[in-house]
Amino acid sequence: MRSLKTVALLAAAALTLTACGGGDGGEAAGDGKVKLRFSYWGSDARQKLTEQAIAAFEKKNPNIDVVGEFSDWPSYYESLATKVAANDAPDVMTLEIRGLAEYSSRGALADLTGKVNVADLDQTVLATGSFDGKQYAIPTGVNVFAMFVNKPVLDKAGEKLPDDTSWTWDDYVKLSEKITKAGDGSTFGTEYTFNQVYLSMFAAQRGEKFYDNGKIGITPETIKAWWATFDQLIKTKGSPDAAKMAEIAAAGVEQSLIGTNKGAMGMWWSNQLGTLSKVSGSELQMLRLPKAEGASTHGMFLQPAMHWTISSKTERSAEAQKFVDFLVNDPEATGILLSDRGLPVNSKVLASVKDKLPPADQQILTFVESVKSELAQAEVPPKGGSKMEDIVRRYSEAVTSGQQTPDEAATKLLEEANAAIAG
């Protein structure tokens, strides 16, 4: 008898679980306002700006109460996916480019085609938020991946700024070596990164695409050539050794070589310029990446910093669309947010906030305008693409630390990468 009761209780508990529908149907705040949930990640500074923008929106739309659901970056997808899985997704969600395909291909996002005014947006950038002809996501702004140069460190080594329209990977390695040699052993020519975008651009210079028709379009030769640069940098001491480099990469922006005035060069997303300038206190220059010998392009593109999306399960689509429209088009919103989520891609907005941007962003803007004609469209990782960063980093670590041969690692990397996007 007793055990029967136990089983019944267990079953009841399991039942409450599986019957997990519902959610908070059309929840209205106590004061008759419509409650809109909006999830985003970031730092204390971004949280403040976002709360200001929300307040401005609520002032214009007194019947809507926007509740910001904030998280730090490392926990963002964990908490967001939990809520989506529990049928409790926020109405408006911020996603970055790698999450887009994961969410849209599984039906978690609402189609925004024609629902939000996108007329003034840069159309090539806008295209990154579109899948199968449906606009699931609106970019918040863009970044560009570039070579940063710490001018005082370069000057101290007695070297001149390279001509970035013509320099090659060889030039870059040699210059790094010279800078290290000129120093007292505590400064380095460069710091390298395993950022997947670096590999993407390196491949683009050789005419290969990272994602090509549902497969990885990069050849093993390209990957090995890419790793060879790291190897040369380490051997010539143009950069620190693998272990130290891994440490620096893990420590983040503030403790990078450029940021601590211990390195002359390094590749970063443009939105790091402000932080790096601040922590180093030095003048930083932005350059195009070096090119492969004889390449016709630098492989540069504008990468959306984040995207606004709306949950496909929302019962407040009209309000959610209104809010996204406000964030994308309203001068008041963009006047508050400025370039916090990337340089604005809305031409009207950009014109209106241009003068208000901090000096670092002015510098990025000037750089972007000078390379505008060379920019390609950003690649959108397919479903499974969110695993790629980890795969690239893992095999690169194995090669630079000497645990695997480049041949072996390149084959395995491609195998694992192809399997990741096949599923």
Next chain:
Amino acid sequence: MATVSSRNPVLYRRRVSRGAKHLMLIGFGLVMLYPLLWMISSSLKPEELIFREPGLLPSKITFDNYTEGWTALAHPFSYYLWNSAVITALSVVGNLVACSLAAYSFARLNFPLKKLWFALMLGTIMLPFHVVIVPQYIVFSQLDMINTIWPLILPKFLAHDSFFIFLMVQFIRTLPRELDEAASIDGAGYWRTFFRVILPLCTPALATTAIFTFIWTWNDFFSQLLYLNNPDNFTVPVALRTFLDSSGESSWGPMFAMSIIALGPIFGFFLAGQKYLIRGMATTGLK
């Protein structure tokens, strides 16, 4: 010579060995504390110097990080301290009550299927947290408790943390049975025995439970982030992480400064609690 050595060599040797012990404990303590000292020193440096000047001694001392960190977020930092304090205090009470009740039952009473229940109790802590997050969130969302403190404290009042049940079981089992029997002969029921005999003798275990619950709840980050996602409900660990942004600019100085401040309450609680920690049978005069 003989007279010198006869001046109580035992006492002398004991003093030397005591001195050596102190020296060892202090030296070792410094090694243990190095990271903390570094953090304190960093919290006193101007922010841009934290990573540029790696040394332990700041070349310039400033309290900017403290004033800035205190006011950097939507609310002053005291607001988050208060939020954390409420949740932590309730958790401590919950664990003390619920876990000691369950522990007494497991340690002293006989009932059918006891071994099975005990195994299940221990089994529940073997499943990694990450695979139960989603179902647990669903349960609390069914109970309509999202964005309240219930998901954080209800489990404590329902003896969800087997660690403490097992801990108290082990402590109760070190107590001689004669105590219960004596109480029973005096006519005490189970409740009285538990309350008058067992609990007072378990002070160290209760203190341990209180201290650990306090610390673990105070530092628990993810469930507080998940269930209290509105910035108005944020607690200390969640607030601390908002100082850091791996994709953008982090406020290391304020983060270090507020981390030091956040250590205050837990350290204070530990100091207060350790008095009870050492008030075991050894000092209760039990023969």
Next chain:
Amino acid sequence: MVDSLSLKPEAAAPAHAPAVKRGRGRPQPPRGSLRSRREAWAAHLFLVPWFLGLFLITIGPIVASLYLSFTDYSLLDEAKWVGLDNYVTLFTEDPRFWTSLKVTTIYVVVSVPLQLGFALGLALLLDRGLRGLSFYRSIYYLPSLLGGSVAIAILWRKIFGADGLVNAVLAIFGIQGTSYVNNPDTALGTLILLHVWTFGAPMVIFLAGLRQIPGSYYEAASIDGAGTLQQFKSITLPLLTPIIFFNLVLEVIKSFQSFTQSFIVSNGTGGPTDSTLFYTLYLYTKGFKDYEMGYASALAWVLVIIIAGLTGVNFLASKYWVFYGDSK
């Protein structure tokens, strides 16, 4: 003389006498008697909160995760039943599963005994007989307060990084060290040290346990002339076994699930080259970064079986070395 000494504490402390038979403290009332029914009734009353918790919030999620381990579940759409597929893949086609298992096993096997030994040693040292003990106890507990803090990654690099404290000391002797945190050969070692460094929790439990030993036992023993070591062997150690056992069981369970430290120190990657890929970190990556929660659940249940097995062995073995005050 020696013989009688080693027997003496037992005479002084009849309650703890190493039991050959681990019976209950008194003759059991016959099943179904009024007394046993009353006792069972009381036992269930004491357990009411726990039962409520078990059925309301604990069992459901556990059953759900077991079910999910047989599905393909991305979190973002419906779970699809795939039978044993996840388990088969895990054992036959997933080298990272074996890597994570290996890393975790090394971590547990090395760090648990080290940490417990350390904690016990310090607890004995800090138990009594020295001035300023509460001060030392507090100082030694501080690292454990920091153990899970976000700042720990930075602090740890300050010690074991390329320009860290260890290398600064080595440099005095003319040795040039590497970045221990980010060298695949030493990264796991630093995490083991980090675990040992946060020995505060078991230390506190040991301290509390030591205080459960009645001082009269020691008095009796020292009247009989037993030395410090003798007292430790025949009083302290046997009476502390339930607490040692507790710490052992719990540390094994917790260390197998160790996540936060590796997550913070390696930036959530388990790197360099998977050298700190703890089992639960891999599980987390699968579930929340790769959107394979079904697979992650299968990983979780394999871990449960491992931990449950070890805990079972621990309990069986405890019959031979753990002495309870309530046994006769």
